[in-house]
Amino acid sequence: MRVIHTIAELRAHLRAQPAAPVFVPTMGNLHDGHLALIHRARELAGTTGAPVVASIFVNRLQFGPNEDFDTYPRTMARDIELLTSAGCDVLFAPTEAELYPQPQGYKVVPPTELADILEGHFRPGFFTGVSTVVHKLFNLVQPQAAVFGKKDYQQLMIIRNMVTQMGLPIEIHGSDTLRADDGLALSSRNGYLSAQERSEAVQLITVLQGIREAVKAQRNDATLSLASVAQLEAQAMAALTAWGWKPDYVLVRRQRDLLPATDEDLVRGEPLVSLAAAKLGKTRLIDNLEL
Incomplete structure (x- = not known):
């Protein structure tokens, strides 16, 4: 697996591939639920030569002022091992300065009727942060398809609607929630x-x-x-x-x-x-x- 930290290297590497990638964006601290998304991406890539690309980026924009941005677990070395064993081809792991070289003044703001209910009601601005970083990652990776977990049900719906309304040529696939033996959703x-x-x-x-x-x-x-x-x-x-x-x-x-x-x-x-x-x-x- 190739680990890439800069946008320039990512674009150069993906331009040389025979097909557009299948993409799995994450914030790292990976578990079996994330690896199931990688396996699904591998299935979607099939024998086309399309690379499976994962990203790891803890996105400050989606954390509220009293949430756990600073303490969110960063486990990069272990994550690299897990992604490699799962068959991921490329990991894009930018720094915050690389992905946001300037303050992110331009943002993707989803419609209030979906973004300000449920999670959005209790975490104001959360889905603007999610939509902005996902749209930016889509622009950088330019995937043919992307895989997200159904555990984040509202997030999956917002991303699907964003792709449709923005006319992005990306198929969004929802993957069933992976659970522990006692039923707890992996997180x-x-x-x-x-x-x-x-x-x-x-x-x-x-x-x-x-x-x-x-x-x-x-x-x-x-x-x-x-x-x-x-x-x-x-x-x-x-x-x-x-x-x-x-x-x-x-x-x-x-x-x-x-x-x-x-x-x-x-x-x-x-x-x-x-x-x-x-x-x-x-x-x-x-x-x-x-x-």
Whole structure:
């Protein structure tokens, strides 16, 4: 695997390749969930000669003033070993000065109706930071396709919409969330959990699974309603709180736009997704399940 730190070297190297790359952007501190994205990229590249390119960059623009930018784990040596073993061809790992040589005055601001709800409500400006860095990386790598994890459900939707509205010739592929044996979604921030917290962290997926089973049962007996959905959300919030979590939200939304379902949506079986974000100790975790 070739490790590249400058934009000039990246462009020169990719111009010499026989096909446009398949791209996996990350912030590093890699785990098996990231490696699953690399394996998916390898499948998409196939036998075309297209290189699989990963990036590692901890993007300051998407961190709020009281978030963990300074303490976010940087594990470059280990990440390089993992990417090499997973079959990645190129790692682009720029410094902050390389990627942002000037203050980033030009930014990609996604529509408020999607970017200011759920995660965007609790992390103002987060999706502007994400959209800006991803768009910039897309311009530099110029991939034919890019792979993102479904754990960041809202982020995946925003990036897909950005690519469509900006007319970028990139196929966006969502990869299913990889989970530990007990169901916890793999995340770089899981490393912040104490041993006791790690054993309790499965409670987040437990409440989402409870919502999924209840929605399925209520659909089967035609009792699913806005009132019953609101009750399921409130029960999930109460359960997390009783277990010692500090939940930001547990909500059921439409898969297509993450807006609340209407009565008509529920009657016609609109595809739904349950999404949750909550703090366990000092660690904030997110997860989701399609219903």
